[in-house]
Amino acid sequence: MRRSKRLVLLSKFLSDNPNRIFTLKFFGEKYDAAKSSISEDLNIIKDAFYEGGEGVLETIPGAAGGVRFRIKRPKEEIENFILGLCSVLSDRSRIIPGGYLYMTDIIFSPEYSSRIGEIFAQIFVEEEPSCVLTVETKGIPLALMTAKALGVPLVVARRDSRVTEGPSVNISYVSGSSQRIQNMALPTRALSKNARVLIVDDFMKGGGTARGMMELVRQFGAEVVGVAVLVTTALPVEKLVKNYISLMVLEKIDAETGQIILKPLKFQNDKEGF
């Protein structure tokens, strides 16, 4: 196979399998080429991914080493994407009677959810999550795309335990905003004791659901390494969860005037995964 074709297939493969380590030997056999040729290919791809703002191709030394593609987009590009999202979500036709914001089409769209998942992954990759956890239903697309970008499994807590999923750990918690008692369940086989869990959700008001997920993780003896949400409300200021990243803050939604104020996350330098 000629270099140009190998470059095409290698680029696609690395892009499809982010954050996972592959050896030169693996690629050599896959594309029937000498390790030295693969090594030169990877240098070209490394430069191209870097210049194109796609991410970094890292060389991991040692016996378990190889190369790993990590999605890493420029800060400005991510900020522009979030600004665009704020603008799309600020359309007054999105106000639902009762003062809610309709976001379902955005979080269920593969285009938006994959971009958002990649951003969450980029912010938390250094924490080395071993899985992503969310609770049904609306958090699932964002959590799945985050898991894909991290190259790790997704785990989904249910509102009730299911007979089809076997024994489960169940907890009750008080939702932060409505002060209602809610349930959450996770099959015992879904999470291992040494898991490093990244919690992902679409929306946070009081933080009760995120707190419930943290409690659930604790019941398994596993560790929470981060909490990522798409939108939080400005009020209440005090959430039941202390450390989290939110891409947007919903400051105001006024059904009368049709006004929606969404503030994008501003990234500080050398923080939050950049």
Place this chain on the structure above:
Amino acid sequence: MRRSKRLVLLSKFLSDNPNRIFTLKFFGEKYDAAKSSISEDLNIIKDAFYEGGEGVLETIPGAAGGVRFRIKRPKEEIENFILGLCSVLSDRSRIIPGGYLYMTDIIFSPEYSSRIGEIFAQIFVEEEPSCVLTVETKGIPLALMTAKALGVPLVVARRDSRVTEGPSVNISYVSGSSQRIQNMALPTRALSKNARVLIVDDFMKGGGTARGMMELVRQFGAEVVGVAVLVTTALPVEKLVKNYISLMVLEKIDAETGQIILKPLKFQNDKEGF
């Protein structure tokens, strides 16, 4: 930018955006290159994607024309993937008391769900679906990945209508297996009248849920262009839905002996998207 780098970035872009048409002009501006250079790049990528079994790069003529990457994997590769899936799912530790099969980790894994979604997309792409529909919860990852591979939005029906999603169409239906009355709701803004809907779900027994989704689509005046499920049970033979594609058939599950018999779909020639 040199050709080699452009090949890397173009390949990644096309792979990330399957089934969507882009003009040479768009790429020329994106990578600051002459249309003739882009055209040569695309020929190389076309050959590489074809030889690597990734899919086809089609040239669409006319004013709305351009190039489109369609995932199209060789029949043998897909059959091998499904065979492997049957083997993974036949592990006796997957039998849940009550005679259920634990598949949650597979359908929630980004790795499996993206492969399965690509297969569904490949089978139904000629029907030109304009969106993918599923019902919460477990069908969501497969449906999202199918929508991604088709380059169309995902729409998710809920078990109950939500105050946060505004006015909705609600239906009641009788589940095919348990004969219980169930509800399903979809926000009125989620589906347009001229939508071409591909229904995706993880599991089918009697076919009641799929039938419910078909009824829901009909209420919107839209059209169902296909039904795709990961696993169906062999019994009952008569489902409430007539035309569907299922990647696997669950013939037997015996908690006593630990025996699970899963039969993979055999693709006929010149059918089912091949």
